[in-house]
Amino acid sequence: MLYQPWPWYVAGPLIAILMALLILMGKRFGMSSNLETFCSIGGAGKFTDYFKVDIKSKRWNLLVVLGSVIGGFLGAHWLSPNPTVDISPKTVTKLQELGFDSAGKAYLPTELFSLESLSDPKVWIILLIAGFLVGFGTRYAGGCTSGHAISGLSNLQRPSLIAVIGFFIGGLIMVHLLFPLIFGS
Template identity: 70%
Template sequence: MILPPDQKPAYFAAFKMIVMDWILEPWPWYVGGPLIAGILFLLLFGGKTFGMSSNLETMCAMGGAGKRIDYFAFDWRTKRWNLIVVAGAVIGGFLAANFLSGDTSVDIAPETVDTLRTLGFESAGEAYLPDELFANGAFTDPKSLAILLVGGILIGFGARYAGGCTSGHAITGLSNLQLPSLIAVVGFFLGGLIMVHLMFPLIF
């Protein structure tokens, strides 16, 4: 289709608006799912195992931990590709949060919003991460700091004890039909349910 010169600016402006609206909206599962599956296939085809928590081991090896602990005594250069994945996740998250995000509100049930607000989370429904725990002001609150510290330790211990994190087990492990990964994923969901319905009200 050949457009008259006087219609081209309006046409391209409309096209740009449609593309930007599509980028700024959350992508549906039938877009994100195949993209993840395609990347995972390429990694498996290249003999790589995807996971995020394994990068902590790589970073410890980079820092020289292998001189004191045999577990970290490996050539971290063989896992440089996974460090690039982490760097891409950080950079991509920054770009998405600061330049590619439209409405940052979260579409959750009104009953859930009311429950969270009664627990002190006034930002419920307005942000993906509650400001009460993740905003800069949380670093001056002893309770928030304690929760983040204990939570970080438990996540690190759990990832090491389970031999992988949620991405490693739920994406790579299940794709390889590994029974330990299935058990780990079931544990992730059960732990999440126990946390939300039993421990969360007690903590907050």
């Protein structure tokens, strides 16, 4: 059971139970709030009041990050009998046409996320702009995709519904319009 993806009827109820427990405890789930906590730990509160937060009350969420890292490592190295990424062959073909030969073979495209790729200035520009846009978008939307889609929708928050719809529209625009422009030859 551990060596294959869990079906929706197992994973879905587990997420629902976790969200119900968090709601009952008065906690909100989201990964981007951990970035705020990391900045606060690093002393960003000395420069802007936004980062003057009670770090102790957010320690539990830092454990979520630690669990995600450990779980991802264990899943990738010991619980995955096949190290290839199981995505559509049509998607693999399209990505390979755009120069991503690692498509379907690696979790992250080595053309962007390997040490060798960091010698290419285009990769640096793409990663810096993407990082800025993700950080700005997360702050502007008041949370990340996991926070809005899982926690916000569980709490029936209208702003989260609007944010999730925006995430999907933005993802479609990126994949179908911008991605081919940026990486096409």
